[in-house]
Amino acid sequence: MSIWHLHRTSDPGRAGEVDTAASDHLFALDDLSAPGADSLRLGTLRLRRRIGMSLPRYWYHVGEVVHSAPTLDLFRREKVLLLGNDFTAASELADIRVEAAGCPPGRRMEILEALIRAGLLLLDAVPGASNDSSEDDRRVIVELPGVRRINGASPFWEGLGGFFHDADPDDGEREYGPAWRSHVAALLPRHPVVVSLLRSSAREAVGEVGESALALRDALLAQGFGPSRHVGIIDGGPVYCSERRFRQAARNCTLVAATAGRQAETAQSWLLRPDHGDEVWCLPGQDQGGSIALAAAVFERCGLAAGGTAAVLPWNRCH
Amino acid sequence: MTETPRKPSTRFLLRPCLAEDLSVMENFAEASAHGLTTLPCDRAALADRIERSLQSFSTEDVSGEEIYLFVVEDCATGEVVGTSGIAARAGFSDRFYSYRNEFVVHRSQALGASNRIHTLHLCHDLTGFTLLTSFYVDPRYEDSLAAQLLSRARLLFIAAHADRFSDRIAAESPGLADASGRCPFWDAVGRRFFGMNYPAVERLSGGRSKAFIAELMPPSPVYVPLLPEEAQWAIGQLHPVAELPFSILIDEGFDAETYVDIFDGGPTVQERVGMLKTVGRSRTLRVETSAASASLANSANGLYIVAVPALAGFRASILSAAASDSAIRLGAEAAHQLGTTRGDLVQVAAFDGVGGGSR
Structure with missing residues (x-):
């Protein structure tokens, strides 16, 4: 992934x-x-x-203005630009x-x-x-x-x-x-x-x-x-x-280490914004309710720490 | 255009339009070129307008709805050769719409740039102004004093009966249009909102006031640079058929720069009554008929607009006479045509023949 x-x-x-x-x-x-x-x-x-x-x-x-005069059989909708x-x-x-x-x-x-x-x-x-x-x-x-x-x-x-x-x-x-x-x-x-x-x-x-x-x-x-x-x-x-x-609201989750062997089976993609730093990760993780479990390799690649918190959103568009 | 006054004449007499003038007025309405006169072509409507005018001349109970129609006669033949009118209050109980020329300047300090943009603002500024209307003169008399008399003598009528009128006067002039009624200004502005040419809108509106149509126009200002060049050029331009009456109004001192008609972009002139040339020059003088009058012994003849300021009996003529600070000497024939006699008070304004023809 x-x-x-x-x-x-x-x-x-x-x-x-x-x-x-x-x-x-x-x-x-x-x-x-x-x-x-x-x-x-x-x-x-x-x-x-x-x-x-x-x-x-x-x-x-x-905007729009309407010019209407039924007796003239007139009904015109006009677009109007207002700076x-x-x-x-x-x-x-x-x-x-x-x-x-x-x-x-x-x-x-x-x-x-x-x-x-x-x-x-x-x-x-x-x-x-x-x-x-x-x-x-x-x-x-x-x-x-x-x-x-x-x-x-x-x-x-x-x-x-x-x-x-x-x-x-x-x-x-x-x-x-x-x-x-x-x-x-x-x-x-x-x-x-x-x-x-x-x-x-x-x-x-x-x-x-x-x-x-x-x-x-x-x-x-x-x-x-x-x-x-x-x-x-x-x-x-x-x-x-x-x-x-x-907009779908992000939820706050704790990042935890995934159990070896199960992670690959149930992982889905997430958008994850750690509480520190101006960054967003799009990565695989396992939903565990109040926490997201990440593989050790993901922690290592992303420089994230287990126990940290992040705002997360499911991301089904890719991967 | 400046012309030296030529041969003095009492050939023309201006008087209120009477019921028996209906047929000739009908001829004028039919013969008048596009937009030059506000006379209706319908005989019944014309008769109604003459009747309203007669009532206006006869009533002391004024509301502002009055209209006054005048005709001018060729005294040599008795033929009626032209007409002009006054509407006491433009719009009366309705609103009178015009576009007001304005220039807005935008500036961007940061860019060190500015622009000056011509805009047309839909406004009611002229509502309640006295409106000069219905001008028409037989083409054979366009270069004669008849045209001058038709246009200028009604200003003396307004001055003499100031309580019936606003202290400001306006007059519309037709804008550019071709023989089929195609009008570049209307095509660029009004037609966008009506999808038809102006004559068609007028027909469909069934004779209702122009305000009815104007209320269907966009209320926001029109930025002139956004219009096609042909329409921009037509703003404030005069239809050639209106050059004569327009030139007389300009000579009187009317301002032609501020307002244009919302339909064809023709100029709508306006000014305070007291600022107009004929009104400013007018004096009230006593009529003398004797050649031996002592007060006029040293006075040379000049050309004057002379008006008998009565209401229904209003008469005016342009004639050559000797005048002093207190009196004017009229020939017996002229005095008779004006319906005045020795000792009567008349309005007199020096006429220099400038503006339009003055044969």
Whole structure:
């Protein structure tokens, strides 16, 4: 059975101003059981907690207005975009990527789901985290990439944001990093924008997932995320959201040594977040009620200690 | 456009529209180009409007719902050659919708960038304003003083009966549209919400007020840069058929920059009554008919809009006369046509013929 490890990794790509109130870390998912190597990089993701608390974050809310006049035989539903900060204080999974070299054929979805679920476990099981945070604060979002042309241009930006700031978003993000989106939002429309007034290519891009992100969308749906009524300000890609109350709660277990000989027969896979450290393990173990029994080899490979405690979730997706 | 006043004339007389003017008014309604006049083409509706106007001229009990219709006669032939009107309060008990031009400036300190964005805000600012309506002049008389008299004399009527009107006046002018009624502004904005052209919406609305249609439009501001270029260009643009009355209003001092019509994007002008040229120049003078009047002995002739300020008996003409600080000398024929005699008080405003034609 495989042992996967999600852990903090060095973050070479940070540029520009950062949201100082948010914790923002890059994590890597490695396969420690890959043959012929000490570990194999499967993918990466970025975790941000309490976003937008110092540097505001912006999204368009996609609302709806109805124009109705029975005597004119008129009934039209119109989408309306309203710029706002609706996910402030939520957490975010971002930059979710599968490493091509570490992606065995047919396991892309498995890796994506492991990244997402492990990320959620890290966010949900923060030692010492306040229990009185609001349900809104416990939301986790993923901004999915929207539609792009072959040359990388965004029809949504060209049809909306570009009229308010004539700049290439990719250039802006290269210069300012993720903060560029906050900076440029100051130039974007503050009043509701009726979607039907946009050019057709921009209208059609509202809430559409870019082709490169379709697998990620499926993985998010499989892990309980759903489309919110928000889209990104650059390419109009949808924002998917997971609410804490709909997520399976992890249970706290003690890690114990498995009885030799029986472990292999009854072991299942678990996502396990030790009480110490910012990491999640995906490993085989035996459910013993209040404890999870791990093989000695697993203890050794993972550097875990018997008697320690962890937040655990069953993980049936892989292995 | 500036023209030097030409040959003085008393050829035209403005008076309230009467029931016997129905047929000619019907002709005007049918002949008027797209959107130029607010006269209904339906004879019964037109008769009703004339009746309402006559009631307005005769009643002392005003509510703001009054309308006043005037016609101008060619005195040489007795022919009625044009009409104009006033609605005492735009919208009256309903709301009067306009788009207000606004410019918002966004700035991103971090990017060192700012933008200036043209927006159209749906508003009721002009509700309750007095509205100039129903302008139409026979094309043969477009370059004559008839057009000037039709447009400007009603301002003297408003000034003379200020308690019946708002102290602010507005006037709508038709925007760009082709002969079939296709209108670039409507196609880019209203059509998105109605799925039909504007004439069709008007037909379907069954003659209800424009407010009924306006309430189906999106209430949020329209960001102009998001509209197609053709529609952007049409904002505040005038339909060519309205150039004459519009030029007179601009010459009067109306502001044409702030409001546009929510349907075709045509300019809606507005101004305080007291700021308008004709009103600002108007004085109340005593009529003299004697050539030997001492007070006018040293006065040279000039061109004046002269109005008898009675309500139902309101009459006005543009004529050449000598005027002093207290009196104006009218010829016997002119005095007779205006229905005034020596010693009467009349409103007089110097007319310089600027704006539109003034043959």
